[in-house]
Amino acid sequence: MVFTSHMSLALAEARAAAARGEVPVGAVLLDATGAVLASAGNRTRELHDPTAHAELLVIRDACAALGTERLTGCALYVTLEPCAMCAAAIAAARIARLYYGAADPKSGGVAHGARVFAHPQAHHVPEIYDGIDAARAGALLTSFFRDRREA
Numbered sequence: 001m002v003f004t005s006h007m008s009l010a011l012a013e014a015r016a017a018a019a020r021g022e023v024p025v026g027a028v029l030l031d032a033t034g035a036v037l038a039s040a041g042n043r044t045r046e047l048h049d050p051t052a053h054a055e056l057l058v059i060r061d062a063c064a065a066l067g068t069e070r071l072t073g074c075a076l077y078v079t080l081e082p083c084a085m086c087a088a089a090i091a092a093a094r095i096a097r098l099y100y101g102a103a104d105p106k107s108g109g110v111a112h113g114a115r116v117f118a119h120p121q122a123h124h125v126p127e128i129y130d131g132i133d134a135a136r137a138g139a140l141l142t143s144f145f146r147d148r149r150e151a
């Protein structure tokens, strides 16, 4: 099943992020044919950059690789509901389809909070598929934050 394999790669990036001490969120960007353009996990601590979310890293990598600021026809898989910052970037990049795993009531900006794509200012709204492999994505986050509290 295609959905599962792409989310599996995003989950692998999330696990790698956790191993680096980063919040375990992973993302994968695919072109219109389904080929992987970029994959990444959060690197905010490593890069000293509060904008180094997995989604922004793959958008930057894919745009650089393609030499464009638009990712028309592309699909983004991410293990957690994007925050408002990333949702705005997804709109700006004109990404066609967004697949995400766990809901994020605390910091999400798609189904929660700012609800960027439901806002009248959203100039592009992707097709959105939520809950993809949500249990595994959520369990990664839960265990990461539990381990940090116990450390």
Ligand SMILES: [Zn+2]
Binding pocket: 053, 055, 082, 083, 084, 085, 086, 087
């Ligand atoms: Zn974000």
